[in-house]
Amino acid sequence: xxxxxxxxxxxxxxxxxxxxxxxxxxxxxxxxxxxxxxxxxxxxxxxxxxxxxxxxxxxxxxxxxxxxxxxxxxxxxxxxxxxxxxxxxxxxxxxxxxxxxxxxxxxxxxxxxxxxxxxxxxxxxxxxxxxxxxxxxxxxxxxxxxxxxxxxxxxxxxxxxxxxxxxxxxxxxxxxxxxxxxxxxxxxxxxxxxxxxxxxxxxxxxxxxxxxxxxxxxxxxxxxxxxxxxxxxxxxxxxxxxxxxxxxxxxxxxxxxxxxxxxxxxxxxxxxxxxxxxxxxxxxxxxxxxxxxxxxxxxxxxxxxxxxxxxxxxxxxxxxxxxxxxxxxxxxxxxxxxxxxxxxxxxxxxxxxxxxxxxxxxxxxxxxxxxxxxxxxxxxxxxxxxxxxxxxxxxxxxxxxxxxxxxxxxxxxxxxxxxxxxxxxxxxxxxxxxxxxxxxxxxxxx
Numbered sequence: 001x002x003x004x005x006x007x008x009x010x011x012x013x014x015x016x017x018x019x020x021x022x023x024x025x026x027x028x029x030x031x032x033x034x035x036x037x038x039x040x041x042x043x044x045x046x047x048x049x050x051x052x053x054x055x056x057x058x059x060x061x062x063x064x065x066x067x068x069x070x071x072x073x074x075x076x077x078x079x080x081x082x083x084x085x086x087x088x089x090x091x092x093x094x095x096x097x098x099x100x101x102x103x104x105x106x107x108x109x110x111x112x113x114x115x116x117x118x119x120x121x122x123x124x125x126x127x128x129x130x131x132x133x134x135x136x137x138x139x140x141x142x143x144x145x146x147x148x149x150x151x152x153x154x155x156x157x158x159x160x161x162x163x164x165x166x167x168x169x170x171x172x173x174x175x176x177x178x179x180x181x182x183x184x185x186x187x188x189x190x191x192x193x194x195x196x197x198x199x200x201x202x203x204x205x206x207x208x209x210x211x212x213x214x215x216x217x218x219x220x221x222x223x224x225x226x227x228x229x230x231x232x233x234x235x236x237x238x239x240x241x242x243x244x245x246x247x248x249x250x251x252x253x254x255x256x257x258x259x260x261x262x263x264x265x266x267x268x269x270x271x272x273x274x275x276x277x278x279x280x281x282x283x284x285x286x287x288x289x290x291x292x293x294x295x296x297x298x299x300x301x302x303x304x305x306x307x308x309x310x311x312x313x314x315x316x317x318x319x320x321x322x323x324x325x326x327x328x329x330x331x332x333x334x335x336x337x338x339x340x341x342x343x344x345x346x347x348x349x350x351x352x353x354x355x356x357x358x359x360x361x362x363x364x365x366x367x368x369x370x371x372x373x374x375x376x377x378x379x380x381x382x383x384x385x386x387x388x389x390x391x392x393x394x395x396x397x398x399x400x401x402x403x404x405x406x407x408x409x410x411x412x413x414x415x416x417x418x419x420x421x422x423x424x425x426x427x428x429x430x431x432x433x434x435x436x437x438x439x440x441x442x443x444x445x446x
Contacts, residue, residue, distance in 0.1 A: 023181040026114045027107075028069055036109035037061065040102060040214070048101030049083045049197050057102045068103065075186055079104045081195035081202045082210050096164065098196050098210030108191060108214035111184070115218060118178060123221060124228035129242035130217035136241060136290045137351055140305055141445050143239045143246060147284050147294065147303040151237050151248035153255040156287055157262060158278035162243040163220065164208040167271035168192050171209070171223050191215055217242070223270065230265055241290055255281045292352060305352045305445065312357065315345050319362075323369035325376050325408070334373070335430040338366065342434045350441045358435040370431065371412035371421045391420040 026032060040054065047053045052060055061068075071077035082098030089095050100108065116132065123131065128139040146152075159165075172189055179185055192209060195202045209216045209223075220242060231238045231247065236258065238247045247262065249255050259281055263274050284294035284303050293308035307315070321327075322337045329337075346358075378384045381402045388398035393416055401416045411417055427433065 023114060023179065024073070024184045024187070027110045027184065028072060032110050032113055033106065036106045036113060039109050040105045045102075045105070046083075046085075046099050048099055048104065049080055050101050052102050054102055057106070060103060061106070064103075068107075072107070072187060073183070075183060077107075077187065077190070079107075079191050079194040081197045082212065084196050084198035085212075095211070097212040100191075100194075100213050104191070104194075105214050107187075111188065112214055112218050115179070119218070119222060119225075122178070123225055124232060124240070126232075126238055127221065127225070127228055127240045129240065129244075130221055136348070139239050139241045139290060140292050140351060143248070143289065144294075144303055144305060144445055146237045146239070146248040150250050152284055152303065153249050153252055154282050154284065154287055155247040155249065155255050155259045155262065156280050156282060156289075157245060157247070157259070157266065158275040159243045159245075159266070160273040160275040162272065163211045163216065165273050166207060166209050166220070166223055168207055168209075170271050171219060174222060174226060188215070188219075192219075226270060227262075227266065230269075231262070244290065246287075246289060252281065291348070295353075307349045307352050307354055307357070311349070315341075315362075316365075318345075319366060320369075323366065323373070325369075325373045331370075331373070331377075332430065334370075335432075339430070339432040342432050343437060346434055346438050347441060350438070351443050351445050354438065355435065358433075358438055362434050366434075367423060367426055367431070368409070368412050370426060371417050372408045374421055375411055375417065376408055388416065388420050391425075393420050 037057065041057060044054050068077065080101045082100045085097045085099055086094040087097060120132065126142065128134045128136065128142075168189070171192070172185065175185055175188065191213070193205055195205050196210060197203075209219045224240065224243065224245075227245065228238075228240060236247055236249070238245060240246075247258055249258055259279070263279070266272050266274055285296070287294070288308040288310060291308055291311040292305050293311075294303050295306055296302065297304055318341050319338065322334055322341065327334075375384070378387050384402035385398050388401060389395070393401070397416045401411070401414065404411060423433075
């Protein structure tokens, strides 16, 4: 290194340049690739267009490892097009996902492992999505802090099909500011432009970061970090989880001003589309954010979290799918599936206020549906009578109930059936009460 170079660059800057030039080799290091393989194998997932499964991945890598590494180092590697799949959204529409081949997922994961520590130093503290040791719960808690500090006028800007609309040239330009290793940047661009196969036809991907790949979440955060920096430079309070961003101000006038200026920034500077119809200015009680709604307690001027009504309805639909009496599975299997759904939902909403919801609505409804299932399984009058007697019901009550011609749902709510198939007996059999679990995991935020 010549002396003139040393005069113009500090040692830290020199080390940064040298590190950047070695980034691709860090990506391709044995330890990093092994960790990437373990993560992809752990995540499982479907195969890409080549049909290679996660279970076949080890033998595939063993056979093609040297060839793959040589191609990457010499810019000859060509990622396979992703396989297009669709999953339903809450609004009835379909979300487009792209499933890369398993080997491409390993390489993407290897890139993510090297770049994440670098970009974590740049990312905003108000960004919570797809980041280590950060989650939705933290985003909600932060939003509540702002609401209760008086910033309860919300600018809710909806980015239209964000992952499909990302300007790749702008994204690569942003990446180049930090990553100076041209070989690595070239590899990232190849993944962006790998194409998508749908119904046997490969289509070009000149824009977007296809959802489904290991690299896409990090790239989305790199792109939207530009928005975070703009909001921070203006001194605005905000919370962002992936492309879901709330900006909070103290007045409706300020909210209108921010809505206009930030929409312009997103459109012109980032090259993204804003969904004008879905974007809005609202108060906390009129928004849904990450599945949560918000309300003020009576006689208390404090905003509190609760599950949004749409989240509750979605929860009920999941439960109903297990509790439908025509479903031909054993009672033990039903109870296991119920446990998984209830634990997952309650754990996610553990900071929300929902004691009364679970006590008065969810748990009684689940028990009633289970009683319907059990009553139907008993089928014959004689068996119903015998079962009721074994469960401590008197001869007269057992006889009348067993011979009743009323519908399943009505019978399940009678005094006799509730006494025979009691809450305690259902619990002993394996039913998890959502309220009981909620009281164990609930975290008070204020």
